[in-house]
Amino acid sequence: NAGVTQTPKFRVLKTGQSMTLLCAQDMNHEYMYWYRQDPGMGLRLIHYSVGEGTTAKGEVPDGYNVSRLKKQNFLLGLESAAPSQTSVYFCASSWFINSESSYNEQFFGPGTRLTVL
Amino acid sequence: GEDVEQSLFLSVREGDSSVINCTYTDSSSTYLYWYKQEPGAGLQLLTYIFSNMDMKQDQRLTVLLNKKDKHLSLRIADTQTGDSAIYFCAESPLTLGNTPLVFGKGTRLSVIA
Numbered sequence: 001n002a003g004v005t006q007t008p009k010f011r012v013l014k015t016g017q018s019m020t021l022l023c024a025q026d027m028n029h030e031y032m033y034w035y036r037q038d039p040g041m042g043l044r045l046i047h048y049s050v051g052e053g054t055t056a057k058g059e060v061p062d063g064y065n066v067s068r069l070k071k072q073n074f075l076l077g078l079e080s081a082a083p084s085q086t087s088v089y090f091c092a093s094s095w096f097i098n099s100e101s102s103y104n105e106q107f108f109g110p111g112t113r114l115t116v117l
Numbered sequence: 118g119e120d121v122e123q124s125l126f127l128s129v130r131e132g133d134s135s136v137i138n139c140t141y142t143d144s145s146s147t148y149l150y151w152y153k154q155e156p157g158a159g160l161q162l163l164t165y166i167f168s169n170m171d172m173k174q175d176q177r178l179t180v181l182l183n184k185k186d187k188h189l190s191l192r193i194a195d196t197q198t199g200d201s202a203i204y205f206c207a208e209s210p211l212t213l214g215n216t217p218l219v220f221g222k223g224t225r226l227s228v229i230a
Binding site for chain 1: 125147148150157158159160161162165205209211217218220221222223
């Protein structure tokens, strides 16, 4: 099992350019998440999905869009990149969480380091 | 709102014990987690504790939970240089539908040889 993979690992964009980050998981997880990590800010949730065809906003969704057309993939799009979006982006996935169990172990990818000039 | 607080830095000597502390706000969280992030990598679950437990021990790791004070700690015995990493505390509040985890900002542990 590859687990959670992210493509690309590094990217440099100019302000105003667009790009898509791809996350793939081979664990048949229902839930997937996109986070950004900035120095002194910890991890902040951008968007998440509780199943194929569904998405929901997290803490910092502005400037990003997501799609979950296939269960194993979760795409994060930047339509018009800004320097404030310079960050390390992490994708994560987890199993279905029922209301009684609520155990939520998330499996993380290795990250994408994005620089916007 | 939901918030998880932890100190940003901790420095210990090799062989000593490390204690990383965390406070959380949502008493509805049924599980609390410790994740470890090694340099240049993603986060990995280190250990977790169910909210009806006071303590959980796993080899060199001891997790203590004080529900009354909403305080969680992670103790690493005989700390090694390989333990140098960022440690994140996290909760899954039922008030958020228990799906997203709320992470602290992370504590960077430096182990001095």
